[in-house]
Amino acid sequence: MMILDSLAWLIIAIPVLLLAVLAVELALGLIAGRPARPRIAAPHSAIILMPAHNEAAGIARTIALLQPALDVHIRLIVIADNCTDDTAAAAGAAGAQVIERNDPSQRGKGHALAFGRDWIKAATDTARPDCIVVLDADCEIDGASLRALIDTTCASQRPVQSCYLLRSAADDGAMTQISNFAMLIKNRVRQRGASVLGSPAILGGTGMAFPWALIESAPLATSHLVEDLVLGLHFARAGAAPRYLEAATTWSDPASQSDTLTQRARWEHGYIQTALQQGAPVMLEGIAKAKPSLAWFGLSLLVPPLALLMSLSLMALVVSAGLALLGATTAAPATLAGLLTLVALLLALAWMRDGRDTVSAATLARIPLYILWKVPVYLRLVKKRETEWVRTRRKGE
Known part of the structure; x- marks a missing residue:
């Protein structure tokens, strides 16, 4: 069973880390007040x-x-x-x-x-x-x-x-x-x-x-x-x-x-692509130079877009829960499920504070469909990555 336990913790390790980073930034972003606009000094060119x-x-x-x-x-x-x-x-x-x-x-x-x-x-x-x-x-x-x-x-x-x-x-x-x-x-x-x-x-x-x-x-x-x-x-x-x-x-x-x-x-x-290449080196550089802000910047870069993070986390949850049914520890899927719940709660609070003018509650309920809508984007990341800049068409064009 120790092998299954180790495997379960290994599967959830990265999603747990990335969800924890996201949760910290969301929580601090919710607690922090909106800063006042700075007073304009002498005009600059x-x-x-x-x-x-x-x-x-x-x-x-x-x-x-x-x-x-x-x-x-x-x-x-x-x-x-x-x-x-x-x-x-x-x-x-x-x-x-x-x-x-x-x-x-x-x-x-x-x-x-x-x-x-x-x-x-x-x-x-x-x-x-x-x-x-x-x-x-x-x-x-x-x-x-x-x-x-x-x-x-x-x-x-x-x-x-x-x-x-x-x-x-x-x-x-x-x-x-x-x-x-x-x-x-x-x-x-x-x-x-x-x-x-x-x-x-x-x-x-x-x-x-x-x-x-x-x-x-x-x-x-x-x-x-x-x-x-x-x-x-x-x-x-x-x-x-x-x-x-x-x-x-x-x-x-x-x-x-x-x-x-x-x-x-x-x-x-x-x-x-950039985060995978630069995130860990920047984090390690921050640690080596005793610059916590730079280390956090590298760690934050490793957090993928929300839809991808949620997709990977849910997949890890399913696999770790399946291992639990085979006798592995239930603590691993419980930990991941707890973090997913916390992030979902923080996102809901963020919507209440900042996002009501952006999306309605009824539309927000379609997030599972949004995650499915983004699946082709991530499949193309594996099969045929975007490598060239292409202008995005504007509305009406």
Whole structure:
């Protein structure tokens, strides 16, 4: 029986560890209060870099919403990147300064940002800003959030990530709304909880800002599927850990239900690959350097997306319970079942506090269907992983 006992504990070990990490971040995220928006000090200069690939249909609206926040201190530069439509003309007509990049062999946001950064460095008529803000061409940020983001970045001299969320609409499919809720858990509740521990923030690719002194020589030119995550890892290990600023919010509209699945597959494949490669080394580096925040960051990276974590945990629960029927210890499946129950309770409390506007209780009851909906994403991770960046279609396209 000792062999069966050992096997049962071995099967649940990793799910128990990952669920425990998730539970800690959720609990701290629920306990922590929402921070007040920082007071704006003397104005800092900033340039917003907006990478745009074939965004002619919607970029004028994005610029119009952003325009009231622009002034003599805050400028917008649109990078029309490998476009085959009228993105450059549409952005220019909307009042933005536009630079164009055409290099189909180097695709992805990282290359576009490097191009924009290097253009600023080379421009003789453009002063170096105090910081660079990255905003996607389909995202919105209000003026107060933008100024708070800039001010916090310049004051801390560290990268800063705003709270990046997807806006749910009544006509969104149930799977899209639950996906939006999962993103809220990751980008608001868990980020809030991790920040209590002093852990570096995970960069979300948009609504993020960097001091010029850091971004000037940062390794931006990459085609990585999750270039933002990789960049955040670079800064965290270099001693300039990104900060989370919940007082500033960046919004985007979700893709359609079918395109949401494609988008999540691409991001989650990139995230899982990076986490498996970097999570444990970062954790061990934090331990070796006596930096608990860095160690926790590595451990937190190892927590997979919610649907995958729940799927793996339920599978481990079934197997360990089956072993218990054969005579193995019942403590192993009981421990895992207890943690699963705790996480479910914490997620319910997170919905009550932060998620009611994102997803209804009736829709949330479809989470088991959502997990099944995500199964093809994880099967493709084994059979045919996503390796290239592909633009996600916007609603109506």
